[in-house]
């Protein structure tokens with residue numbers, strides 16, 4: 279018996295969105311179910327990627343202008359005293375509106391049916407949707423894609439009130455920049471928000487429960503990041519465990535109480551205006567009927583899939599944050615498309631397993647492939663080449679501040695193994711390195727090709743020359759060493 283749909287997708291974030299586009303292009307009859315009444319796009323457009331990056335862009339523009347004009351003059355007013363959060367929020371909202379409209383238009387243009395409601399599995403080929411009015415609709419389908427994403431995990435020692443104590447969603451609706459902000463958590467998103475607020479003049483303290491943060495970064499990139507955080511006045515306290523958050527009515531302040539591993543002092547207290555909690559995220563998998571249908575999940579609730587994104591039930595696929603690592607919009611777009619290709623035997627082409635990282639701190643960071651430490655650990659005879667942004671014309675023109683590009687390569691063959699960049703436009707220029715790595719080419723590529731001047735991409739050429747000269751012991755410095 280024929281089914282109502284070829285594919286029903288639960289969730290319209292990057293994974294569901296790209297899966298629906300791919301299925302539609304292949305002539306499939308697709309229904310996208312979205313539980314969020316505010317709009318399509320999931321964390322990508324509504325609560326994560328787009329709004330946080332729009333807010334960062336606005337704050338960074340103010341920060342750059344402020345620095346260019348006032349150059350940290352003593353007594354100059356802080357950016358948040360001169361610019362209203364409302365203006366920055368308006369900009370962010372305008373970007374979100376445009377992105378939502380664009381996603382909606384693509385659904386319409388590609389004749390993808392959409393329904394607002396909460397979807398759950400009845401069996402491997404049947405989905406029940408509870409719509410906005412509480413009405414239930416049941417549809418049959420050849421395949422199901424679960425792309426319901428993830429949400430912030432609530433903290434255990436205090437409550438989020440979305441007024442004084444915020445999470446990654448409510449911070450995007452904040453109506454002013456606080457003078458002091460304590461951020462609990464030191465992951466990528468926490469440090470991105472730390473940069474945004476510090477750029478606007480807020481005094482930011484980050485409480486990190488672990489002994490280190492962003493430990494996956496190349497050590498030299500991390501050192502550059504620390505310099506920038508120091509310039510921005512961001513203080514990171516490692517090994518800090520929050521015991522509670524209380525209101526000090528006498529002083530009209532909020533107190534964050536925490537312990538520090540190895541400290542003589544039993545309890546530390548920091549006064550703040552607001553608190554932002556950015557802990558880990560948990561998958562939206564509890565109420566989807568997975569257990570009754572036989573879809574396996576891991577101990578922490580993520581859907582278990584094979585290399586084709588197929589779950590333990592052959593008609594049910596899953597992609598995006600709901601399957602865990604790497605939990606990025608960038609990867610979710612590709613996973614959604616690939617899941618559709620595999621379920622309908624559509625040729626997907628070869629997809630590289632190399633995932634680039636983009637971290638939107640100030641300055642931004644991007645990396646791909648092996649770090650120097652990774653390469654040494656793998657027993658490779660490692661060479662590195664560096665370029666600093668203060669020797670880069672484009673960075674000077676743009677007053678871009680700190681920056682560095684580091685190439686990690688095989689010193690015998692010069693084959694490029696990793697690229698690590700901190701600095702303006704790093705999330706863009708990383709893709710030049712990505713192309714060279716995925717083609718298996720050597721760092722000579724950057725020397726043999728003419729690169730636009732002045733550009734940030736030029737850092738590749740400088741770093742390649744630096745790397746080659748270091749190996750060949752060429753150049754004044756190395757000749758002296760002989």
Ligand SMILES: Cc1cc2nc3c(=O)[nH]c(=O)nc-3n(C[C@H](O)[C@H](O)[C@H](O)COP(=O)(O)OP(=O)(O)OC[C@H]3O[C@@H](n4cnc5c(N)ncnc54)[C@H](O)[C@@H]3O)c2cc1C
Nearest residue numbers: 289291292293313320321326397427598599605606607608
């Ligand atoms: C603050 C922040 C900043 C980020 N910045 C970046 C960045 O710069 N770059 C990057 O690559 N990634 C970034 N991310 C990560 C990125 O947003 C996610 O990896 C991505 O959105 C995951 O896509 P997804 O399709 O799996 O799920 P989501 O985007 O989470 O979408 C899931 C959708 O499913 C819906 N849903 C849930 N349950 C149901 C149900 N039962 N029925 C129907 N619908 C349902 C939800 O309402 C939601 O709309 C950021 C995340 C956060 C929180």
